[in-house]
Amino acid sequence: MEKFDLCVIGAGPSGYAAAMRALDYNKKVLLVEGKKLGGAGLWNGALSSKTWWELSRQISTVRHHLNLQGKDMPRLRFKEVFNEVMNATNMRQAQLQSQILHAENTDVDENITFKRGKAFIETPNQVRITLEDGSEEVVGTEFIVMATGSRPRQLPDIKIDEKYILSSDGIEHLRDFPKSIVILGAGVIGCEYATVFSNFGYTKVHLIDKGNRILPFEDTDIVKRIEGNFEKNNVLIHRNSRLIRMEVVEDRVEYELEYHNGRKQLFTVEKALVSVGRVPNIENLWSENVKIEKDERGVINDDTKTTVSNIHAVGDITSDMALVNIGELEGRHAIDQIFGNTNKELSYKNVSTIMFLNPEVAGVGLNEQQCKEKGYNFRVVTMDYECIPRAIARQLTDGFMKIIVTDDNDMKILGMRVVGFSASASIEAIALMIHLNLGIEQMAELVHPHPSITEGIQECARILCGKSILKPHLLKEHVTCRAWRSGDYIDLLNLNLIGE
Ligand SMILES: Cc1cc2nc3c(=O)[nH]c(=O)nc-3n(C[C@H](O)[C@H](O)[C@H](O)COP(=O)(O)OP(=O)(O)OC[C@H]3O[C@@H](n4cnc5c(N)ncnc54)[C@H](O)[C@@H]3O)c2cc1C
Ligand SMILES: NC(=O)c1ccc[n+]([C@@H]2O[C@H](COP(=O)([O-])OP(=O)(O)OC[C@H]3O[C@@H](n4cnc5c(N)ncnc54)[C@H](O)[C@@H]3O)[C@@H](O)[C@H]2O)c1
Secondary structure, eight states, X not given: OOEEEEEEEOOXXXXXXXXXXXXXXXXXXXXXXXXXXXXHHHTTSHHHXXXXXXXXXXXXXXXXXXXHTTOOOOOOOHHHHHHHXXXXXXXHHXXXXXXXXXXXXXXXXXOEEEEEEEEEEEETTEEEXXXXXXXXXXXXXXXXXXXXXXXXXXXXXXXXXXXXXXXXXXXXXXXXXOSEEEEEOOSHHHHHHHHHHHXXXXXXXXXXXXXXXXSTTSOHXXXXXXXXXXXXXXXXXXXXXXXXXXXXXXXXXXXXXXXXXXXXXXXEESEEEEOSOEEEOOTTSBOTTSOOOEETTEEOOBTXXXXXXXXXXXXXXXXXXXXXXXXXXXXXXXXXXXXXXXXXXXXXXXXXXEEOSSSOEEEXXXXXXXXXXXXXXXXXXXXXXXXXHHHHHTTOOOOEEEEEEESSTTOBEEEEEEESTTHHXXXXXXXXXXXXXXXXXXXXXXXXXXXXXXXXXXXHHHHHHTOOSSOGGGOTTTEEEEEEETTEEEETTTTTOTTO
């Protein structure tokens, strides 16, 4: 029986990052992947959907400029757009693959072996792999990292056929832009694809969520901006309604809604996308003799350690946030714990996120909603993109940023959100400041390049310190500065309390 120091199951972002980190410790690593190298980080997931988004943004910009000149946009061919998406995912896969090939072919013993097959943990030190040709082999291993990811959640009454009613895994089965699509679930995936389809301009998008608004976890000012842009882009958002049924009738999708007042309405569309969350891939992964504990949200773990001492769980298979950067963080951390004897615990405090909407929304730390849930008092300053020279130069002034700080003299940063062009680039400085536990004074003093979007953050910090260049009480239509104290907002601009 072939023996390894480590067997990593699943070669998505989490498993791949874990395997590569183990090479740094000169370990003999086996990486097993059941489907495609890269997992949902590439395929039907992060990279593919972001490529759709980037292409749709470009098309929407070109159409806008042509329309300004009274010209029509030539019809795009779906196949060409689809091929661009495939080029992007193939390019990244080739990179990941070539690293593995190089590592496999080195002469040293401590390297990586990649096997394509489905892994099953028979004992804490033995993994059975069913290879592509149906044959099986059993390998020995000192440690195991489970990184099998997640898949779209299905609802009992809606049959996903990936032809008419799709999950996010079925987007790539489309052969043309649908004329209409209903998206069930207005969370991140639903809203990102609503943005993509409406940007291309060939699809009438309907959006339904069981909550009373889209993106239920985000602050209302952000949601309002995104909802407003959806509606400008002809997206129909169903509010205060409940889905009674959704089914395929004569090659189209019929769905029926019931409104709060009891009225019912029937809609017919070409396609549906169901995006109501994801579930962890934990079925048929270990034998009942292996006592790994799990619940419906994923593998129970403490700092990636499962209830079996030599087995760790990382990425979407756990109940933490389901993101590529989190998966990579956890994958690398598990390896540092196994081979590096680190005492450092994982922290999710300064994780930066981006939602690819219209415009993009980037965040780090807490939003106002989360601060309130935690019972914190806080100060929050917001500034419109109209006040930021870089946004003016790009003529992309649809957006705003906000910084949330503790309601005391230290003004430690609790979180930040940016909605607008280049939002993700502006978040990094704040993420580092949260990591270093710095107050906003330091941000106010930095010299930022000009013109840059981050100058807006600097002005927000200066406003909180009472020493901004743009005086907020003179620019009230573009700047707000408030404190949340004991369940109420106080307007710091009106009371002239800034800097106190
Ligand atoms: C549409 C969409 C868009 C997204 N956009 C973003 C984004 O913009 N930014 C972001 O940070 N995150 C995004 N995500 C989330 C991100 O893709 C996931 O959080 C990330 O891929 C999780 O990585 P993972 O390695 O844990 O799991 P996965 O990427 O799911 O990989 C797990 C791998 O394990 C394999 N596997 C499963 N079982 C076995 C087995 N028994 N044996 C062998 N192999 C097995 C699977 O085939 C798969 O390749 C998006 C997800 C989706 C669906
Ligand atoms: N840009 C990014 O970082 C990015 C992009 C896409 C996905 N992701 C990751 O993938 C995860 C999964 O995304 P998702 O959008 O599937 O999940 P989600 O949890 O973000 O959203 C699911 C939505 O479905 C709604 N819902 C649930 N059950 C419903 C029902 N029966 N009827 C109607 N609506 C219902 C919920 O209210 C929620 O708004 C995200 O949480 C995120 O971690 C990240």
